[in-house]
Amino acid sequence: MSGEMGIGVSAPRTEDRRFITGRGRYVDDINLRSQQYAWFVRSPHPHAEVRGVDAADALKMPGVTAVLTGADMQADGVGPLPVAWGITSRDGSPAHEPEFPGLATDRVRYVGNPVAVVVAESRSQARDAAEMVNVDYGELESVASATAALEEGAPQIHEGAPGNLCFDWEWLPAAMAPDARANTDKAFKEAAHVVSLELVNNRLVPNAMEPRASLADFNTATGQLTLYTTSQNPHVNRLLLCTATLKMPEHKVRVVAPDVGGGFGSKIYHYAEELTVCWASRRLGVPVKWTAERSESFLGDAQARDHVTRVELALDAEARFTGLRVDTVANLGGWLSAFGPAIPTVFYAPLLAGVYRTPNIYVTVKGVFTNTTPTDAYRGAGRPEACYAVERAVDEAAVQLNMDPAELRRLNFIQPDEFPYQSPVGQLYDSGDFEGCLDLARKLNAYDEFSERRRQSEVRGKLRGRGMCFYIEACGAAPSQAAGQLGARAGLYEVATVRVHPTGSVQVLTGSHSHGQGHETTFAQIVAERLGIDFGNVEVVHGDTGEIPFGMGTFGSRSLAVGGTALYKAIDKVEEKGRKIAAHLLEAEADDIEFTEGEYRVAGTDRAVSFGDVALAAYVPHNYPLQELEPGLEETAFFDPENFTFPSGCYICEVEVDRQTGQVDLRDFVAADDFGNIINPMVVEGQVHGGLAQGIGQALLEHCLYTPEGQLLSGSYMDYCMPRADDLPNFVVATRCTPTPFNPLGVKGCGEAGAIGAPPAVINAVLDALRPLGVRQIDMPATPQAVWQAIEAARSGG
Amino acid sequence: MREFNYYRAGSVRDAAKRLSASGNAMLLAGGMTLLPALKMRLNEPGELIDLADIGELKGIKLNRKGAQVGATTTHAEVAENVELRAAIPVLPHAAESIGDPQVRNRGTLGGSLANNDPAADYPAVALGLGATIITNKRKISADDFFTGMFETALGRGEMVTQVLFPIPQRAGYAIFPNPATRYALVGVCVAQFKTGVRVAVTGAGASVYRLEDFEDALTDEFSEVALDGLTASAASLNDDMHAGADYRAHLVGVMARRAVAMALE
Structure with missing residues (x-):
């Protein structure tokens, strides 16, 4: 029965029926009686003192209930927005964590920084009144780029962070690896070849399809707060509301993240707007709703990437990698977002070994405050930056040594018999077959026939180039104890409850959250497979702290590896209890009962009882071992993984460049990924496609750009270029499988792979195409103008 | 978007009269630029005069000398017109390259010319072909019509009614x-x-x-x-x-x- 929709089947997504027929229920679809609307007054200045807020005119506007400020918030004892990860500088001092109030009290530090909120009976009334709020700003000098912010004499953004330096971090730290730095320097001294690159990893705006929204409903009679919000992790939002900001007891707060239209990281955090509507609802005694306009998403959603990196790779005479040195300046924005300091450090440096046996690696990262929107995790979160640095350097080495980039990689791969492999930057890689993936990708690309394709492109007047990337990433965050040692201020396990109803149908309550990933389908497949029941008899419930015991939510490709395993372990418990019930019903020993395809059977006999009958017996315990066993069939498991999981893969892409205009056209893209075991191949393929689209977007199209002072230039789709279907080729995707030994499902995670692996593959291809013209370097995004400028510069530079 | 008065004009005369009478009315043709501008609060007219009902502004007529295209003819209608494709293929080709299907089904020739977006396609084709823009008051050659960024020779109370395109070799x-x-x-x-x-x-x-x-x-x-x-x-x-x-x-x-x-x- 389960075989139809069990593990490994491309089951059509259960949730799609409601999504594609307009029956989804998103936060903005929820309306409550007496609901009022919030509109935020935001700073138009990148950096300014807030000397005062005069709301007198706004309060006279029709429909206005209140105008609230940071001072009001402070007076009510609301705490600052929390930083969820503490980073320690190499001198042992903690990163500077400025107090980030939901509404500015004395200073604003980026354009869009919330200053006040207007609550009114309608959205447009709130907006009209917001225009009448007079904020007395004292403009201050400002700076948007992290490298400029580090310069002598740069405007100073936080008093506690001289030179705008939030932290100056190294990896591995001297305390853990006293010789890492010296050994790496020595490798460079002794190297036969050294390649060195200066790279910019461009800033991005996440752009989930559904803008953020929050609707808070404080019940003045019960003291209960219900928050409907666009969250990837409602329990985390509740935790932070209760412990850090509103400081209410958890049993009085329910957070619901209903259907959510995409997150990509940007909906992980406890944002100012969400906090403000909760507080406003509590203070005013009415439900308060805020729904972002797209323009607000551009200003207010945590942005991403924005690194400037120097990467150096040392090779011996046989082209084996002997050392890697990476020095990165990371732009954190005007305040620290929740995971802001963790992304360019502990989610970045530990991946810099890539898939290679480089023995000596030393990394330094400076986290810098600037007058820009805070940065944080976005699809890949640190790993795309790491992969880009490594894979650009490897390609550059291949060029300088005149080697085939595939062969240089092959020469340096970690070998299959070396797993689990301890990397010099602190990761224990679980499994992988890099040569296998490389060979698969080469085959799909028809690697050896490239010169013919290049010739055909030349006939059409186009320059053809091919680029490769071999990524590895860490999914399934994370072992809580390891994360805690690295500064995490929360545990990172996951929780699942399997509730078997008397008739044998099953409800799964999962702490993972689906905002597009398809858990309602894939988690049900796991249950159908394990319990041998019909896929249609399983319902997956997520996104409501009122229903689900606990959870850490969905980010970092962790849902299946951690949440799926919690589910797996809860099913183990259900199966075990069922075995005891079945043993009683069959008058046999539990040890003699086997459970296959939905039946408990006395081994070697035809005496069997179905899972449904066992469930019924658990709820109608007439014939039941009540002395030994409680009635009912519902089990919960918390799963805290032993390690991350490490998906890897080889991407090859081919581009054609129009040398007259600089236009880059993607002609072919091949992805050969190793995600371990796969529950639903179609869902995985969709994840790869989406990730590739975002990675290609970063490489060719997307650019979040500020003026030097911090005014956002790319503040709408008129300037921020999102990938469209016709920007993308037909992807050729395939998988190989080396199951991870670190979870019983053998699954690794696939959500971020495309966004991690695509950018270096695309840029390596663009450079390959332009190399005959003398172009050696280009930064992302390789827009037509950037490509044309690179061609012109190479031409005039001789 | 702020509140505004909506008026659906019955004829060119009616629309022009209304436009002249009001201090801050704007004409609504396809609305492909105007509506986003209203939503962004970049434009705050007191009244929108909708031209959708005015039959005399629609349609494409061809003779030996050229094509006459009504101001509210949509990009899609221009793009698909068989006679235009034969006589002046550059015009439907340009129309086809504007925006996406939604925009082409709503956006109009007259709206595009009157808006004179510095990056719009139709102004280039009108100027390249040496078109004549006919208004409710006069005829203006394309050479005189486009005067600056988002600016045209249209005066107060004046609206584009037809555009004459000569047939090039x-x-x-x-x-x-x-x-x-x-x-x-x-x-x-x-x-x-x-x-x-x-x-x-x-x-x-x-x-x-x-x-x-x-x-x-x-x-x-x-x-x-x-x-x-x-x-x-x-x-x-x-x-x-x-x-x-x-x-x-x-x-x-x-x-x-x-x-x-x-x-x-």
Whole structure:
């Protein structure tokens, strides 16, 4: 029965029926009686003192209930927005964590920084009144780029962070690896070849399809707060509301993240707007709703990437990698977002070994405050930056040594018999077959026939180039104890409850959250497979702290590896209890009962009882071992993984460049990924496609750009270029499988792979195409103008 | 969006009267620029006068001398018109390259010309073909119509009713799209008439403009080779995050050559 929709089947997504027929229920679809609307007054200045807020005119506007400020918030004892990860500088001092109030009290530090909120009976009334709020700003000098912010004499953004330096971090730290730095320097001294690159990893705006929204409903009679919000992790939002900001007891707060239209990281955090509507609802005694306009998403959603990196790779005479040195300046924005300091450090440096046996690696990262929107995790979160640095350097080495980039990689791969492999930057890689993936990708690309394709492109007047990337990433965050040692201020396990109803149908309550990933389908497949029941008899419930015991939510490709395993372990418990019930019903020993395809059977006999009958017996315990066993069939498991999981893969892409205009056209893209075991191949393929689209977007199209002072230039789709279907080729995707030994499902995670692996593959291809013209370097995004400028510069530079 | 009065006009006369009478009314044709501007609060008219019901503003008529296209004819209608495709293929080709299907089904010729977005396609084609813009008051040649960024020769109470396009011997329109908006980063329309060649450029400057040295060269000899050695000046061209003035000037040269090649196909 389960075989139809069990593990490994491309089951059509259960949730799609409601999504594609307009029956989804998103936060903005929820309306409550007496609901009022919030509109935020935001700073138009990148950096300014807030000397005062005069709301007198706004309060006279029709429909206005209140105008609230940071001072009001402070007076009510609301705490600052929390930083969820503490980073320690190499001198042992903690990163500077400025107090980030939901509404500015004395200073604003980026354009869009919330200053006040207007609550009114309608959205447009709130907006009209917001225009009448007079904020007395004292403009201050400002700076948007992290490298400029580090310069002598740069405007100073936080008093506690001289030179705008939030932290100056190294990896591995001297305390853990006293010789890492010296050994790496020595490798460079002794190297036969050294390649060195200066790279910019461009800033991005996440752009989930559904803008953020929050609707808070404080019940003045019960003291209960219900928050409907666009969250990837409602329990985390509740935790932070209760412990850090509103400081209410958890049993009085329910957070619901209903259907959510995409997150990509940007909906992980406890944002100012969400906090403000909760507080406003509590203070005013009415439900308060805020729904972002797209323009607000551009200003207010945590942005991403924005690194400037120097990467150096040392090779011996046989082209084996002997050392890697990476020095990165990371732009954190005007305040620290929740995971802001963790992304360019502990989610970045530990991946810099890539898939290679480089023995000596030393990394330094400076986290810098600037007058820009805070940065944080976005699809890949640190790993795309790491992969880009490594894979650009490897390609550059291949060029300088005149080697085939595939062969240089092959020469340096970690070998299959070396797993689990301890990397010099602190990761224990679980499994992988890099040569296998490389060979698969080469085959799909028809690697050896490239010169013919290049010739055909030349006939059409186009320059053809091919680029490769071999990524590895860490999914399934994370072992809580390891994360805690690295500064995490929360545990990172996951929780699942399997509730078997008397008739044998099953409800799964999962702490993972689906905002597009398809858990309602894939988690049900796991249950159908394990319990041998019909896929249609399983319902997956997520996104409501009122229903689900606990959870850490969905980010970092962790849902299946951690949440799926919690589910797996809860099913183990259900199966075990069922075995005891079945043993009683069959008058046999539990040890003699086997459970296959939905039946408990006395081994070697035809005496069997179905899972449904066992469930019924658990709820109608007439014939039941009540002395030994409680009635009912519902089990919960918390799963805290032993390690991350490490998906890897080889991407090859081919581009054609129009040398007259600089236009880059993607002609072919091949992805050969190793995600371990796969529950639903179609869902995985969709994840790869989406990730590739975002990675290609970063490489060719997307650019979040500020003026030097911090005014956002790319503040709408008129300037921020999102990938469209016709920007993308037909992807050729395939998988190989080396199951991870670190979870019983053998699954690794696939959500971020495309966004991690695509950018270096695309840029390596663009450079390959332009190399005959003398172009050696280009930064992302390789827009037509950037490509044309690179061609012109190479031409005039001789 | 702020509150405004909505008025659905029954005739050109009615619309013009209403427009003259009101201090801050605006005409609504397709609304493809106006509605987003209202939502962004960049425009705050007191009244919108909707032209959708006015039959005399719609339709395409062709005779030996040229095509007459009503102001509220949509881009899709122009793009699909079989007679236009035969007589002046550059016009439906340009219409086809505007926006996406939704925009082409709503956006109108008159709306586009009256708006005179510096990156719009129709102004280049109108200027390149030497069209005549007919208003409720007079006839204005395209050379006089486009006066500056989002500015035209239209006076108060004046509205575009028809546009007359002469039939060229051959013509081409090549566009290099802005990656984000797909508007023209640079678009060049080249049209050859017995009297000479016209070359009009959109996207590159504050408003659509003609390239006289390119016109002279192409009048002498209508070929890509005729443009050898000619470059467009970058002086006073647009400079933004997508393209600096020098890149735009370069693209003008590339697109002009491609428009010639297209015309010769």
